[in-house]
Amino acid sequence: MARDFLLAALISGMSAASLAAQPAFDGKAFPALPGQTTAAITAEDFKARIAALADDRFEGRLPGAPKGEASADWIAEEMKRIGLKPGNGQSYFQRVPAVGIAIDPSKSSFEIKTAKGSISPKFADEVAFWSPRFDKAEQLVQGSDLIFVGYGVHAPEEKWDDFAGIDVRGKTIVVLINDPGFVVGDETLFRGRAMTYYGRWTYKFEEAARRGAAAVIIVHETKPAAYGWEVVRNSNTGDKLYLDKANGNADLATIHSWITEETAKALFAAAGLDYAALRLAANKRGFRAVPMSGLALNAKTVSSVSRFTTRNVLGMVQGAKRPAEVVLFTAHWDHLGVKPSAPGTDKIHNGAVDNATGVSGILEIAEAFARAPAPERSVLFAAVTLEEQGLLGSSYMAENPVFPLKSIVGGVNFDALMPQGPSKSMSVVGYGASELEDLLKGLLKGQNRTIVPEALPERGSFYRSDHISFAKKGVPMLYASGSIDLRVGGEAAGLAIREKYTAKTYHQPNDEFSAEWDVSGPVEDLSAMHRLSLDLANSQMWPTWYPGNEFRAIRDRSRAGK
Numbered sequence: 001m002a003r004d005f006l007l008a009a010l011i012s013g014m015s016a017a018s019l020a021a022q023p024a025f026d027g028k029a030f031p032a033l034p035g036q037t038t039a040a041i042t043a044e045d046f047k048a049r050i051a052a053l054a055d056d057r058f059e060g061r062l063p064g065a066p067k068g069e070a071s072a073d074w075i076a077e078e079m080k081r082i083g084l085k086p087g088n089g090q091s092y093f094q095r096v097p098a099v100g101i102a103i104d105p106s107k108s109s110f111e112i113k114t115a116k117g118s119i120s121p122k123f124a125d126e127v128a129f130w131s132p133r134f135d136k137a138e139q140l141v142q143g144s145d146l147i148f149v150g151y152g153v154h155a156p157e158e159k160w161d162d163f164a165g166i167d168v169r170g171k172t173i174v175v176l177i178n179d180p181g182f183v184v185g186d187e188t189l190f191r192g193r194a195m196t197y198y199g200r201w202t203y204k205f206e207e208a209a210r211r212g213a214a215a216v217i218i219v220h221e222t223k224p225a226a227y228g229w230e231v232v233r234n235s236n237t238g239d240k241l242y243l244d245k246a247n248g249n250a251d252l253a254t255i256h257s258w259i260t261e262e263t264a265k266a267l268f269a270a271a272g273l274d275y276a277a278l279r280l281a282a283n284k285r286g287f288r289a290v291p292m293s294g295l296a297l298n299a300k301t302v303s304s305v306s307r308f309t310t311r312n313v314l315g316m317v318q319g320a321k322r323p324a325e326v327v328l329f330t331a332h333w334d335h336l337g338v339k340p341s342a343p344g345t346d347k348i349h350n351g352a353v354d355n356a357t358g359v360s361g362i363l364e365i366a367e368a369f370a371r372a373p374a375p376e377r378s379v380l381f382a383a384v385t386l387e388e389q390g391l392l393g394s395s396y397m398a399e400n401p402v403f404p405l406k407s408i409v410g411g412v413n414f415d416a417l418m419p420q421g422p423s424k425s426m427s428v429v430g431y432g433a434s435e436l437e438d439l440l441k442g443l444l445k446g447q448n449r450t451i452v453p454e455a456l457p458e459r460g461s462f463y464r465s466d467h468i469s470f471a472k473k474g475v476p477m478l479y480a481s482g483s484i485d486l487r488v489g490g491e492a493a494g495l496a497i498r499e500k501y502t503a504k505t506y507h508q509p510n511d512e513f514s515a516e517w518d519v520s521g522p523v524e525d526l527s528a529m530h531r532l533s534l535d536l537a538n539s540q541m542w543p544t545w546y547p548g549n550e551f552r553a554i555r556d557r558s559r560a561g562k
Contacts, residue, residue, distance in 0.1 A: 031055040031074065037082070039371035041364045041526050043519050049078070049360035053333070054352035054513040061351060062337025063241060063310035063385045063393075064100050072311050075333055075383045078363055079315030083370035087314025087380050088402045094312040096385055096396045097244040099134050099305060103237075107302035110257065112146070114270040115294040121263045124341045128236035129257035131301040132205075135248030141255050141299045144172040144214040146267070146292035150282030151176050152207055152216075153198045158190055159285070166289045169212035172255075172297040174264070175204050176282060178224035182458060184283045195460030199224075201258075202390055202463075208253045215255035215297055219264040226459035231507040232258045234349065238339050241389040243396060244307055255299045271295050310334075310385045312393050314402060317369045319378040319537065326403045327379045327537045328411035328475070329365065330394060330466045331358030332387030335511075342509055352513040353501065357522065358414035359383050365530045375537035377409060384466055387415075394466035398473050406558045409536060410436050410476040410543050412529050413467035419517035420497050421489075422524050423482035425450040430462035433551075434476040435543035436532075443531050447524060455484045455495065474555035476543050480529075482521040 031052035037045040053061070053071060062068035076092035086092045105123045112119040121127035131139035150162040152175035160180060179199040181189025190196050197203050201218055208216045222228050236258060242249060259267075268275035271292040281287055313333065319325065335351025342349070366381045380403065386392035398405070426444060428437055431453035441451045454461060462468065467477035484494030505511045536543075542559070545552040
């Protein structure tokens with residue numbers, strides 16, 4: 001598919017400068033690296049790779065789109081150029097069967113019937129809705145009663161059940177984002193400020209499916225969601241991508257949607273309910289679902305459905321002594337593509353930080369390995385697809401591993417390496433999880449740095465990136481990067497960078513590469529992770545999860561061959 005537009009095969013080890021001489025890509029020169037990259041992890045090489053991956057010619061790296069898939073080929077050719085071997089037998093690719101669902105807003109509708117008339121939120125500005133089902137082009141929900149189920153959480157270990165005493169089959173459930181307790185500052189509920197998987201939008205949709213709901217409406221609020229409405233709109237109003245399934249996702253709710261907080265207030269008022277009061281009530285133990293009397297959803301989606309194959313890109317350095325034992329690196333290559341509904345003239349979501357930085361990071365480390373004597377164990381570098389659609393590429397790889405999961409010693413994930421100066425510490429997402437943190441602590445002493453928990457645990461980052469797909473299978477994974485505590489400017493400077501990115505750039509068209517970026521911080525982080533993986537690849541260590549961790553028992557069973 002995409003290869004019709006791609007480069008001719010490169011000779012392993014050819015210079016980066018020669019990329020400019022490759023065949024034209026859709027009428028334009030393929031993004032090239034300036035000069036020869038080196039085995040050293042440098043700011044120049046790192047930035048050059050980011051610039052190439054964030055180039056407009058890849059049109060936002062949307063999986064399934066010809067120009068999006070071209071970026072996967074670019075990565076494979078770069079892996080080949082620096083000397084990596086194919087990571088999936090004789091291929092640099094793992095084929096991932098997928099489906100694209102493109103809603104036609106002009107033929108689709110989302111209407112709430114009330115006792116006093118209808119409320120029809122404006123598509124993209126007030127509501128983002130779609131159907132995850134692809135067994136047919138038109139999907140319909142009619143007369144589905146609304147019921148407010150708080151956070152939509154069933155967590156026996158927390159003694160919490162928002163579905164107690166109700167049957168939501170055929171109903172439309174209205175849910176809040178994040179976990180119970182967060183918006184009221186109750187640290188005794190769940191994990192306090194730290195979002196659990198129950199707080200993620202993915203969980204809300206999954207639990208609705210288990211309950212047989214016809215539709216789901218998630219109420220967006222910026223603070224508990226950890227991002228503004230622009231992110232919801234940009235992530236959910238274009239093509240929605242899913243793994244191809246024989247049942248066409250018939251096991252999922254027919255309609256998935258988000259609404260703005262102001263729209264939610266209007267709906268609650270139409271049902272004679274006080275949104276503010278119920279929002280607070282939903283954060284107390286013993287909360288029970290509240291029917292939104294007189295409100296019913298009529299929704300129709302008309303979508304074009306297309307099947308396609310996207311790819312995980314895999315390259316490896318084969319171990320010299322124990323090649324069947326594998327150290328894993330992951331980063332997602334995909335982003336959001338072109339969004340016609342985005343405000344302004346620039347519709348391309350380049351994803352320079354998210355996640356051209358992560359892929360460039362694994363390529364930097366890969367080149368350091370490839371141009372050195374082979375380590376004792378193998379090192380696998382995976383640039384995975386479909387992360388932005390729910391970690392689907394990594395999930396597919398975890399379900400269809402190219403190496404037995406029990407033979408993966410441990411892994412490192414990179415996602416959105418923030419352009420910033422050096423930090424005093426490295427921040428571990430999901431801190432206190434595995435013995436990989438012990439290795440990192442020791443290595444950071446050489447950089448006069450420490451290891452710290454993530455600064456913003458309320459964003460639920462541990463459940464929002466590709467490492468979790470492998471963690472769920474028991475593989476110890478480390479997801480860490482420079483902290484907000486910068487050597488110059490301290491925490492105030494680092495936090496300002498994060499907050500500005502989240503508010504102004506995340507999942508927006510201006511996530512673009514700048515030659516002015518200071519990437520000395522990420523380069524220092526990459527050097528630390530290279531050292532960690534090199535030590536692990538040359539050892540006989542088998543790090544595991546700390547006692548009491550939710551993934552420890554899974555790992556023990558996997559290693560035991562059970």
